[in-house]
Structures are given as C-alpha cells and as structure tokens.
Amino acid sequence: MKSCGIIVEYNPFHNGHQYHAKMAREMSGADVVIAVMSGNFLQRGEPAIIDKWTRAEEALKHGVDLVIELPFAYAVQSADYFAKGGIKLLQSMHCDSLCFGTDNQGDMSYEKFGSYVKEHQAEINQTYQKIKNNGMSYPQQMTEVFRQIYPETALDFSSPNHILGLSYAKENASYEKPMSLYPLKREQAGYHDLKIHKEFASATAIRKAVFSGALDQIKQVLPEEVVLDLVNTPKVSWEDYWLLLKYKLISSSIAELQEIYQMKEGIEYRLQEAAKTSETFLAFMEKAKTKRYTWTRLQRLATYILNNVKQEEVEKNWHHSHLQVLGFTDQGQRFLREKKKTIELPMITKVSKSVSTQLALDIRSNQIYQLGNETILEQSFGRFPIRLS
Amino acid sequence: MKSCGIIVEYNPFHNGHQYHAKMAREMSGADVVIAVMSGNFLQRGEPAIIDKWTRAEEALKHGVDLVIELPFAYAVQSADYFAKGGIKLLQSMHCDSLCFGTDNQGDMSYEKFGSYVKEHQAEINQTYQKIKNNGMSYPQQMTEVFRQIYPETALDFSSPNHILGLSYAKENASYEKPMSLYPLKREQAGYHDLKIHKEFASATAIRKAVFSGALDQIKQVLPEEVVLDLVNTPKVSWEDYWLLLKYKLISSSIAELQEIYQMKEGIEYRLQEAAKTSETFLAFMEKAKTKRYTWTRLQRLATYILNNVKQEEVEKNWHHSHLQVLGFTDQGQRFLREKKKTIELPMITKVSKSVSTQLALDIRSNQIYQLGNETILEQSFGRFPIRLS
Numbered sequence: 001m002k003s004c005g006i007i008v009e010y011n012p013f014h015n016g017h018q019y020h021a022k023m024a025r026e027m028s029g030a031d032v033v034i035a036v037m038s039g040n041f042l043q044r045g046e047p048a049i050i051d052k053w054t055r056a057e058e059a060l061k062h063g064v065d066l067v068i069e070l071p072f073a074y075a076v077q078s079a080d081y082f083a084k085g086g087i088k089l090l091q092s093m094h095c096d097s098l099c100f101g102t103d104n105q106g107d108m109s110y111e112k113f114g115s116y117v118k119e120h121q122a123e124i125n126q127t128y129q130k131i132k133n134n135g136m137s138y139p140q141q142m143t144e145v146f147r148q149i150y151p152e153t154a155l156d157f158s159s160p161n162h163i164l165g166l167s168y169a170k171e172n173a174s175y176e177k178p179m180s181l182y183p184l185k186r187e188q189a190g191y192h193d194l195k196i197h198k199e200f201a202s203a204t205a206i207r208k209a210v211f212s213g214a215l216d217q218i219k220q221v222l223p224e225e226v227v228l229d230l231v232n233t234p235k236v237s238w239e240d241y242w243l244l245l246k247y248k249l250i251s252s253s254i255a256e257l258q259e260i261y262q263m264k265e266g267i268e269y270r271l272q273e274a275a276k277t278s279e280t281f282l283a284f285m286e287k288a289k290t291k292r293y294t295w296t297r298l299q300r301l302a303t304y305i306l307n308n309v310k311q312e313e314v315e316k317n318w319h320h321s322h323l324q325v326l327g328f329t330d331q332g333q334r335f336l337r338e339k340k341k342t343i344e345l346p347m348i349t350k351v352s353k354s355v356s357t358q359l360a361l362d363i364r365s366n367q368i369y370q371l372g373n374e375t376i377l378e379q380s381f382g383r384f385p386i387r388l389s
Numbered sequence: 390m391k392s393c394g395i396i397v398e399y400n401p402f403h404n405g406h407q408y409h410a411k412m413a414r415e416m417s418g419a420d421v422v423i424a425v426m427s428g429n430f431l432q433r434g435e436p437a438i439i440d441k442w443t444r445a446e447e448a449l450k451h452g453v454d455l456v457i458e459l460p461f462a463y464a465v466q467s468a469d470y471f472a473k474g475g476i477k478l479l480q481s482m483h484c485d486s487l488c489f490g491t492d493n494q495g496d497m498s499y500e501k502f503g504s505y506v507k508e509h510q511a512e513i514n515q516t517y518q519k520i521k522n523n524g525m526s527y528p529q530q531m532t533e534v535f536r537q538i539y540p541e542t543a544l545d546f547s548s549p550n551h552i553l554g555l556s557y558a559k560e561n562a563s564y565e566k567p568m569s570l571y572p573l574k575r576e577q578a579g580y581h582d583l584k585i586h587k588e589f590a591s592a593t594a595i596r597k598a599v600f601s602g603a604l605d606q607i608k609q610v611l612p613e614e615v616v617l618d619l620v621n622t623p624k625v626s627w628e629d630y631w632l633l634l635k636y637k638l639i640s641s642s643i644a645e646l647q648e649i650y651q652m653k654e655g656i657e658y659r660l661q662e663a664a665k666t667s668e669t670f671l672a673f674m675e676k677a678k679t680k681r682y683t684w685t686r687l688q689r690l691a692t693y694i695l696n697n698v699k700q701e702e703v704e705k706n707w708h709h710s711h712l713q714v715l716g717f718t719d720q721g722q723r724f725l726r727e728k729k730k731t732i733e734l735p736m737i738t739k740v741s742k743s744v745s746t747q748l749a750l751d752i753r754s755n756q757i758y759q760l761g762n763e764t765i766l767e768q769s770f771g772r773f774p775i776r777l778s
Contacts, residue, residue, distance in 0.1 A: 021545045172453075233621070243760060244636045251697040252758050278758065308640040368664065371632060374668075 001335050002031035004094040006177065007070070007086035007168070009038045011207070012214075012230060013221050015057040016200045020184060021063030024099035030333040032065045034095060037085045038075035038324065039362060040379065043082050045299030047236050047369055050209055050363045051376055053383065054233050056326035058226050061309070061386040064144050066091075066332030067077070067386075069324040070247040076303050078138070079160075083167035089323060091175050092344040098136045100170065104162035111182045113166060114173030118151060123149060135292075156175040158367040161186070210274030211237060238299075240372035242281040245306050249275035254337050261309045262301050267293065317361055324348045324362070327386030350381040390724050394421035394484040394568065396459070396475035398427045400437050400596065401619060402447040402743075403611050405490075410452030413488035416571040417616045421724040423453045423484060425717065427464035428751060429758040429768065432471050434689030436625050436758055438596055440765055441770065443622050445715035447615050451492070454621040455721030456775075457482075458713040461754050462706030465692050467527070468549075472556035478712060480564050481733040482569070488571040493551035497541045497569045502555060506540060513539060524588060543629030550575070551622045566591040600626060614685065627688075629761035634695050638664035650698045651690050656682065660694070696754045706750055713737045713751070716775030740769040 004024045010017055024033050037059070039052045048055065056067040074085020090098065102110075118126065127145045136144065146153045146166075153166060165183055172178045201221040209218045210230055219227055249257070249272050257268035271288055278284035281302075289298055303309075325346045328336065336347075348355055357365060359380070366379035393413045399406055413422050426448070428441045437444065463474020479487065491499075506513065516534045525533065533729040535555075542555055543673045554572055561567045590610040598607045599619055602611055608616055628709055638646070638661050646657035667673035670691075676686055692698075712734045715723065725736075745752060748769070755768035 122397075244633070247633045247636065247757065248640070250760075251753065253697075254654075256697075285540055308642075308645075364640065368636065371636055371639075 001031040001284070002097075003031070003032045003034055003093070003095045003335060004028035004099055004182070005034045005036060005086075005090035006064075006075060006098045006099055006162075007036045007083070007090075008039055008059070009042050009203075010035075010055040011038075011042055011046075011203050011331055012050055012210075012222070012224050013055055013062065014201065014203060014206055016221075017059070017200075018062040018223060019200075020099070020101055021059070023184050023241060024113070024182065025063070027099060027184070028097040028180065032096065032331050033063060034066045034068065034090065034093065034335070035059055035064045035174075036068050036070050036089045039069045039072060039074060039366070041076050041303050043075060043077065043079075043302040044296045045076060045301070046238060047241060047303075047372060049117075049210065049237065050229055050233055051369070051379060052326060053377075053379070053386065057386045058229065059225070060327050060329055060332075060386060061225055064332075065333060066328045067326040069326050069362075071317055071321065071324070072307070072309075072323075072361050073314045076300055078297075078300075079163050079167040080171075082170045083164060087171040087175070087179075087323075088223070088321060090179065091172075091177075091346070092321075093339055094177075094325065095179055097182060098168060099184055099187050100165050101161050102165045102169055102183040103159045103186050104154065104165065104183075105185075106152070108154070110169035110183055110364075111178075112151065113153060113171075113180065114169035114181075117170045118173045120149070126374040130143045130322070141145050143231055157336070158208060175222075205338070207237075210235065226344065234375045234377070236247050236369070236372035236374040237280040238302075241306055241368075243257055244368070245281070245302055246275045246278070248305055248308070257305070260309055261311050261314050263304075265292075265346055267301070271301075283335060307361075307368055309361065313361055319359060322346045322348050322355075322358065324351075324359075325385045327388065329388045349385050351387060390420045390727055391486075391559045392421045392423055392482070392484045392724060393417035393486045393488055393571070394423045394425060394479035394482075395453075395477075395488055396425045396472075396479075396553075396762040397448070398431050398437070399424075399444045399448060400431055400435075400592050401599075401611070402444055402451065402615050403564060403592060405575070405591075405610075406448070406611060407451040409488070409490055410448070410590075411572050412453070413657050415612055416488060416573070417486040419486065419568065420520065421720050422451045422452060422459065422477065423455045423482065423721075423724070424448055425457050425459050425478045428458045428461060428755065430461060430692050430754055432464060432466065432468075433523055433685045434465055434687075434692040435627060436630060436692075436761060438599065438626065439622055439626050440758070440768060441715060442775065443618055445775070446775045447612070447618065447684075449716050449718055449721075449775060450614055450666075451612055453558070453718075453721075455717045455724060456715040458715050458751075460706055460710060460713070461696070461698075461750050462703045462711075465689055467686075468552050468556040469560075469687075472553060474710075475555060476560040476564070477710060478488040478734070479568065480561075480566075481710075481712065482728055483566075483731060484568055486571060487557060488573055489557055490550050490555050490575050491554045492548045492575050493543060493554065493572075494574075495541070497543070497556055499558035499572055500562075500567075502539065502542060503560075503567065503570075506559045507562045509538070545738050559633055561615075581624045584637035596626075599624065623762040623763040623764045625758070625765070627670040627691075630695055630757075633672070633757070633760060634670070634691055635664045635667070635673070637697070646694070648699055648701050649690075651702050652693075654681075656690070660690075689709065696750075696757055697727055698750065702750050709747060711735045711737050711747065712743075713740075714774045716777065718777045722776070736773050739773065747751075 006024050021033050040048050042048055059067055068089055070085050074081055124145055127148055131141055131144050201219060204219050254268055257263055274284050274287040278287055289295060363380045370376045395413050412424050429437050431437055448456055457478055458475050464469055513534055514535055520530055520533050588610060590607060595607050643657055646652055663673050663676040667676055678684060752769045759765045
C-alpha cells in the first residue's frame with residue numbers, strides 16, 4: 001500500500017485541513033493518508049482548543065486514514081524538533097511521501113534544499129559559528145545562515161509553514177530512504193491571516209471567532225461535525241490554565257524553576273515576578289516578554305512550566321519514542337496490519353500500567369490538560385483508538 | 390504594664406473568643422491582652438475562612454489590644470510545635486501570664502504539670518522509648534506516656550484544647566520566667582460540638598453554617614461586625630484550593646513530593662493516586678486517609694504540599710523567628726513602646742523587600758492563600774498594622 005504522511009495539529013480541524021488531506025492523496029497517489037498529530041499541547045506552546053481524541057475523529061471523518069500522536073517531547077518544540085519527531089514517526093512506518101502546506105510563494109525545491117543541507121553541513125555550521133552570539137534568537141540566526149548560503153529559501157518570519165517545510169526537508173533528507181515531498185501552496189488564508197474567506201480561514205481566525213462567541217461567522221469554513229464539536233465538547237484556552245501556571249510560578253523556588261526545560265538566562269526571576277502581579281495569562285505574557293524571548297518561545301516555556309517538564313525527561317523521550325494510535329479507518333487498519341512487522345517503533349493502542357512509565361510525560365500532560373475544564377474526559381487510561389468504518 | 394497573652398486562630402472570631410479575651414484581662418488583672426494569632430493557614434491544616442487582617446481587626450474591636458502573627462512554621466503544626474511558637478513569641482515580649490481555654494473537666498494544675506515535665510524529662514523519654522514503634526501515632530504515644538506516669542492529665546482525644554493546654558504548660562515551664570497560667574473552662578460549645586447554643590457555638594459549627602448558607606442561624610453567636618465580614622469579605626475553604634493541590638500532586642514527580650515537609654513512609658504514592666481520581670478535596674481526603682494518618686495530620690500534610698514547604702525551610706524559620714504586628718489598640722501601642730527595647734525578636738510592622746527573604750515562607754503562603762478567591766486583597770506588601778483608637 002502506498003502511503004502519504006501529513007504532520008498536523010488541527011486546532012481545530014477546518015476545510016483547509018480537509019483539502020490538505022484530499023490533495024495529499026491526489027498528489028502522491030497514495031492509498032492511505034497518515035496524520036501525525038500533536039496531542040493536547042501544541043507546537044506554539046498552547047493547549048489544543050479541543051482534546052486529541054475528538055480532533056482525531058474529525059480527521060478520520062474528513063480524509064485521513066490513520067492518526068498517530070506526536071509525543072509531547074516533539075510536539076511542543078520549535079520547527080526543527082517538531083519536524084524531527086514528525087518525520088521520525090512517518091519514517092518508522094516506512095511512509096512513501098509527505099505532503100505539507102507552504103506559504104512560500106517562490107518555486108524552490110524542498111527536496112533539493114534537503115539534499116543541499118545534508119551535503120553542506122560543515123559549511124552551515126561554519127557560517128552559524130560566525131554569526132552566533134550576536135543577540136539574535138536561534139531561528140533568526142538560522143535565517144541569516146541560509147540567507148547567506150542558500151538564498152532560494154527566501155526565509156521570512158511571516159511564513160511559519162515555509163519554515164516548517166524547510167525543517168521537514170532537512171530532516172527527511174537525513175534518512176536513508178527519504179520520502180517524496182509534496183508541498184501544497186496555500187492560495188489564501190495564510191497562517192497569520194485573521195480574515196474569514198469564502199470557504200477557508202486560518203485556525204487562528206477560527207479560534208478567535210469561537211472564543212468571542214461568533215461561531216456563526218465561521219460555519220462555512222468548518223465541516224459540520226466540527227461546528228457541533230465546538231458547541232458540544234469542552235473547549236479550553238491558555239486562560240483556563242492561568243491559575244495553575246500562576247500557582248506553579250508563585251509556589252516554586254527559583255532553584256526549582258531553574259530545573260524546568262529551556263529555563264535559561266535568569267528568565268525565571270522575570271516570570272515569577274510577572275506571575276505575582278498578573279490577573280490573566282495575556283497580561284502575564286505582555287509583562288514577561290522581552291526582545292530576546294518571542295511570544296511563541298515564551299508560550300512554549302509556559303507550557304513546560306505548567307507541565308513540570310525537565311531536560312532529562314525530554315531527552316529520554318527522544319530516545320525512546322513510540323507510536324500511539326489515536327484512530328483509523330478500515331483503510332488505515334489494513335495499512336497497520338500490512339506494516340505491523342516492519343514498523344520500527346513500539347506501537348501503543350492502549351495506555352496500560354505497563355507502558356505508563358514510558359509514557360509518563362504524555363500521560364501527565366494529558367491529566368494537566370483535563371484540569372482546564374472539568375468536563376474533559378480521561379485522555380489516557382481506558383481509551384482505545386477510534387475506528388471509523 | 391501587666392500583660393496577658395492568648396494564643397488563637399479566630400476561624401472565625403465569635404462570642405466565645407470575646408469572652409476569652411475579657412476573662413484573660415479579668416483573671417490575670419492585665420492592662421493589655423496580646424493575641425498571638427495564626428495567619429492564613431491554621432493549626433489543623435486548613436486555610437482560614439477569612440484573611441488574617443480582617444480577623445485581627447475583629448479581635449481588636451472585641452477585647453484584644455495587640456495582634457501578633459504566629460508564623461506558618463509554627464502555626465501549621467501539631468500541638469507541641471504550635472505551643473512552642475506561641476509561647477516563644479509571648480516570652481520574647483516578656484508577657485506576664487497566659488490564658489487559654491480548656492475542655493478538661495478535671496481540676497489538674499497546668500503549672501504543676503509543666504514543672505513536673507521539666508523535672509522528669511528523663512523518665513518521660515524512657516517511657517516513650519518503651520512504647521515507641523507500636524503502630525500508634527505520636528500523639529497517641531504521648532497520651533500513653535502521660536497516662537502511665539502522670540494520670541492526672543486525663544488525656545482524651547476529644548479534648549484538643551486540653552492537649553494544647555498541656556503543651557503550653559510544658560513549653561512555658563521550660564523558660565527561665567514562666568508565665569502565670571489561667572486555664573479558662575469552657576462550659577459549653579466544646580471543640581467538636583456542632584450545636585448552636587444560646588450565645589456560644591464552636592467555630593466548627595459556625596463555619597458549617599456559613600458554608601451551608603445558614604448565616605441567619607448563627608447571628609446570635611457572633612459579634613455584629615463579624616456577621617458583616619462573613620457576608621462582605623471573601624471566604625475560602627479547602628475546596629477553593631483543591632484544583633491547585635490536585636495539580637501539584639499530579640504534576641510533581643514522586644521524588645519531588647518526597648521533598649515536602651512531613652512526607653513519609655510512601656504516603657506520596659497514595660496521595661498522588663488519590664488526587665488523580667478525586668473531584669473534591671473531601672473525596673480526596675476520604676480516599677487518602679489511613680489508620681496511621683489521622684484527618685488532621687493528612688490535612689496538615691496537604692497544606693505543606695499546597696505551599697511547597699520543605700523541611701529545611703521550616704527549621705530555618707524556627708531558628709529565625711520574628712514578631713509580625715497585625716494590629717493594635719492605643720493600649721497595645723503603649724505596650725509596644727514600653728517594651729520596644731527589651732523585646733527579644735525582630736519586630737516587623739511592614740513587609741518590605743529587605744525582610745522578604747526572611748519571611749519567604751509566610752509571604753508565599755499568603756500569595757497562595759490569595760489564589761483561593763480572586764477578591765482577597767494583597768496580604769503582605771504595602772500592608773500596615775491596623776490601628777484602633
């Protein structure tokens with residue numbers, strides 16, 4: 001069976017995502033579309049608006065055959081590590097191709113870029129060493145590196161999907177059998193686009209509409225089931241976790257905060273002070289942010305704090321990955337049966353006591369996610385993959 | 390000026406407390422009544438129903454001249470350490486006498502008991518060593534010791550005030566100039582009494598009525614101002630901190646929980662498991678309690694967890710005590726002026742940055758207390774002692 005992977009978050013699932021799944025199948029000619037999806041905490045350091053099981057089901061109803069969870073240690077990360085995780089999981093299943101959205105308006109070949117990076121690693125490192133410690137953030141530094149040595153990337157911070165695409169390309173090229181790449185140009189509704197277009201809108205615009213009670217305005221950009229889910233299932237945002245984050249920052253000693261993953265350069269003092277005097281998560285973020293800490297970096301750090309994530313735990317999770325199956329269609333099940341013996345990572349279809357040590361970070365983050373709304377169902381124990389016939 | 394100390398919690402302040410202050414003055418013939426009062430977390434491991442500043446003001450309006458805060462490290466403790474703290478603070482002010490309520494119906498002399506303990510310490514230790522490790526809790530063991538060597542104490546677990554009285558007596562006798570002791574017999578409304586009597590009711594009965602919305606039934610047992618405070622100021626109970634405690638228990642590793650003060654014998658596993666499956670604090674307590682862990686001991690442990698209290702921090706606070714003044718009448722102020730030069734502990738009338746390291750545990754617990762209700766005012770910085778003319 002020919003397979004095409006997509007790496008997604010679905011926060012929430014919308015028409016653009018349905019189009020993506022459809023085009024992945026069409027462009028690659030695949031029999032099965034596999035989504036590697038972030039769980040309940042997302043790449044930009046946010047809780048997912050709807051829980052992972054509900055989002056997986058929505059995806060299965062709209063063009064995806066198999067949903068695998070991207071573990072926390074990869075999901076809540078900058079583009080490079082997020083891509084590392086997504087590609088690793090797809091590669092472990094011997095996926096043939098990868099389809100990803102891009103907002104790059106140029107005509108560069110991601111595959112050529114991937115090969116270039118693989119062959120010129122020394123040169124890239126050299127250039128990086130030269131511009132390091134110039135006060136820029138790591139993504140800014142890498143942008144500068146590629147501007148100098150591979151101008152075709154046309155890196156631009158208003159294009160997060162392009163940056164992700166480049167990360168996928170780099171990571172994919174590092175494998176023995178790279179997947180074929182199918183970049184899908186987004187014609188409208190770019191990442192930061194807040195307008196609601198005819199049939200498409202960005203997930204950001206949709207969340208904004210949902211939380212301002214304007215669900216009516218976005219009905220045309222969402223599948224019907226998603227509209228119902230947005231009405232009937234518990235929805236959360238960072239504000240629902242603000243009291244917990246504030247408590248964690250206030251109750252912890254500075255030494256304890258310093259143990260949190262990515263806590264660096266004394267930012268712990270700043271965060272603790274900001275927490276004491278802020279009434280909302282938004283106010284806290286405004287107070288805490290600095291030139292050096294972008295909003296997203298700070299939000300990811302807030303997610304690590306909320307989930308009490310430590311460096312060694314993240315690294316352990318990188319070395320012991322697994323494939324947690326959230327759901328499948330009949331076609332997805334056929335694929336799993338066919339590949340069962342060759343899949344290179346342990347497959348988890350049921351969270352039991354025996355795998356709970358290995359999954360500790362994911363289980364803990366799911367339990368903390370539940371605290372944001374008391375009606376969120378148990379996310380780990382007793383849950384089975386969703387089957388869609 | 391002749392002074393009489395009382396060691397109190399006022400959870401909330403009621404007619405019985407007013408009577409206690411009045412009798413303290415009358416029985417001892419004192420010019421000034423000094424209350425050493427727990428702050429926002431109490432001896433039995435509970436958040437105070439109303440904040441410490443409001444409770445201090447109520448006391449000053451009803452017979453108390455000076456309110457000093459009993460620091461967290463002494464306040465949230467079993468009878469022995471609670472008494473140690475209260476007596477230490479009163480002794481540091483060279484207080485002449487101590488008046489305390491007792492529910493003991495016998496005629497024993499607490500002063501005689503104090504002297505006996507001081508003189509027979511070796512014998513007590515010997516008896517204690519003999520019955521140690523028999524599966525009983527520490528208070529049970531000490532009860533047994535005194536039953537054997539000093540039967541007049543007539544120790545009885547339904548008499549927490551008698552147990553406190555014995556602890557005061559022991560501790561007081563260990564000082565060079567012990568205070569004169571004035572036990573005040575409670576004729577009605579014992580500690581565990583849930584009935585509302587004509588003018589008096591226990592604080593437990595009052596809290597129960599407040600939280601069940603039956604404030605009308607208890608108006609006659611409270612001063613008018615307290616009734617108003619119970620209507621108009623934010624009230625909290627353990628349930629208001631349940632989400633935070635649950636989050637703390639779920640998000641911490643076992644190793645982190647083991648660092649909490651008084652976390653022993655593997656109870657951390659039990660508490661973490663109970664937290665995961667409980668929806669309320671009450672349900673959690675029912676699940677977590679064992680024969681070995683009495684309700685109160687478990688509730689105190691919950692308070693240490695909530696406030697992230699460590700062994701070394703408590704011990705540091707024992708060695709560096711201070712007198713935080715919460716309020717005074719004119720008479721109380723005269724007393725402070727007169728004693729200023731001879732008071733043996735640093736006196737704090739304003740929480741500034743310079744004393745914030747020394748007061749870290751108290752400040753932190755106050756900030757956490759505030760998280761239980763968003764309308765609770767700042768408890769430390771910018772607050773000055775209440776002056777009542």
